[in-house]
Amino acid sequence: MSTPRKRLLILDDDAGVVDFLCESLDARGYEAVGRTSPEEALALFERESFDLVITDVEMPRMRGTEVLEALLTRKPGQLVVLITAFGSVELAVAAVKAGACDFVTKPFNIDALVLTLERAFRERQLRREIVRLRAAVPGDTPGGLVARSSAMQKALEVSRRAARSDATVLLTGETGTGKSALARFIHESSGRRTQPFLQLNCAALPSGLAESELFGARRGAYTDAREDRAGVFVSVGGGTLFLDEVGELSLEVQAKLLQALETGRVRPLGSSTETPVRARVLAATNQPLEVLLREGRFRADLYYRLNVIRIEVPPLRERREDILPLVDFFLGRLGEQQQREVLGVSASALKRLLAHAWPGNVRELANLLERAVALADHDTLVPEDFDLPGGGESGLTSLLSHASGEDAPLEEVERAYVRRVVEAQGGNKAAAARILGINRRTLYRKLDLDE
Incomplete structure (x- = not known):
């Protein structure tokens, strides 16, 4: 079954720009509809649904920022990209603060515009996944x-x-x-x-x-x-x-x-x-x-x-239903502590968290999230933000490959994981203990070493 094409509404007072964008974006798999009048575009927006709106900023009867405000008043979650020949950092910041998902300047490359659109759709999908996952597991902490x-x-x-x-x-x-x-x-x-x-x-x-x-x-x-x-x-x-x-x-x-x-x-x-x-x-x-x-x-x-x-x-591996609400709880607390908004984790990142063995349990999860939030420069955490040994390999499979096989005792699997964390930290046992959420005495005991 083919995926429905994404519908775009294009608004520019220059008919030539509208025709060019509609033709170019149609050729790249979108369904583009164009208008040269802000009033006509808003009337069409009232009647039909669009995945994203592209609007010029400098137009005779209504500026693009005013169109943006009208669009978001009618549909707060609408994706809107502004284009203008008079781009400036101040205008870009103001547009994003007003609710635009991105901002491009003329003359623009059509491929660069497509990348902007795809980034907007990708980020919206991440947000939808997070909202869906959070709604499925409300916090009760x-x-x-x-x-x-x-x-x-x-x-x-x-x-x-x-x-x-x-x-x-x-x-x-x-x-x-x-x-x-x-x-x-x-x-x-x-x-x-x-x-x-x-x-x-x-x-x-x-x-x-x-x-x-x-x-x-x-x-x-x-x-x-x-x-x-x-x-x-x-x-x-x-x-x-x-x-x-x-x-x-x-x-x-x-x-x-x-x-x-x-x-x-x-x-x-x-x-x-x-x-x-x-x-x-x-x-x-x-x-x-x-x-x-x-x-x-x-x-x-x-x-x-x-x-x-x-x-x-x-242990956390025996209560995996708690991982998502724990992530939600810790991200909320970290957002307050670090004074930044963190929406959550992507579906692929959550899958990786759910597959991990968590030998350090809830404390390891809390420390992992704290590191990810501190270092990430985006509001949705992705798999690459998590410093978990073993890359994309599932937790248990990865650990068993370093232990004695599928019938390895839990103690041996845990020891294998601890050793890998120590190796990943270049032998720095203090750093490994911090990541695992345990003290050095416990680390040494798990490794069967004398402190």
Whole structure:
């Protein structure tokens, strides 16, 4: 079935120009209709539909900019290209601001004009694809959380129920899945919402400072303790304390954390007395604590104390229905932060995002979009804007080709991807960690390297 020819309306007070354009554009596959009178052109526009209007600017009875305004008043989405022999940067800018999709000057090359028309049609198609895709998946992001998929809806429902109590919650899942966002959602849905929410990344704590950071220290307790310091348990008051990557705490600190949870009291370093605390504790880990238990790296009693309510946050590859609304959410936020309009992604770019394996999960997607928006000079992101290893190759196929085959364990596929990201960054592990949305300690662990 042949594609219908695009209809063009051409307006110029010079009949010779109208005839030339109609004949040339008809020969190139368009259906062109011409008029020399603005009034006749607008009357025809009222009766018939045109894909694009080409109008001269300098005409006796009505300027092209006035015609543009009249066209857009009747049909706001109409594509209009202005042509003039009196082109200037100021006029071009004014025309585009007024709603023209492009601007060409006489004398013009017909092939250059055709390229202008095709660019206008291509950009309109991209915009239509984005509008259609966004309309198909409306945003429903409580607190920035996207839960279109059944897996994420289940996690969100358990979180809502957990928010009704003060029970300890253990959030498990891979790095970058959104555990911290879910922890904040629990806090903001709870009766403690007016109190502070404090997040502490246990993996980022130097081993010698973890205890003082958690429980506080008295002046002189250690070399740099020049004054009394309240730990996070005290600082958060009656709010929520979120301990991220809790599996990274030493066994000694784990014992004191257990005591704080059991008694509701903490003993600052260098103090002989205990201080009562009222914080509600949420914890998260990207490491299977059961494995750490078997290896003797995590206390069983603390594990059971934390694991009162357990919420597994699914990886992005298991909730692909959430990718589009996540893209929409992040682009909206990035547009505000960078003060620029980003309409969305093209259909081909979205296809590439949907095919990617996302070992860095939601954080990797957010970082990828931030880079694309920062570097792109257009308002619709295309595949070339995304710095994904493997080019156009689908995520899983590409990764399996670097692992041991189709039956490769997930851990091996993930390690293959991480290695490729490191290679793509010229061996710069810090840059690779930023792209993946993980810290360097996690990167080294995934690569089975010593830091």
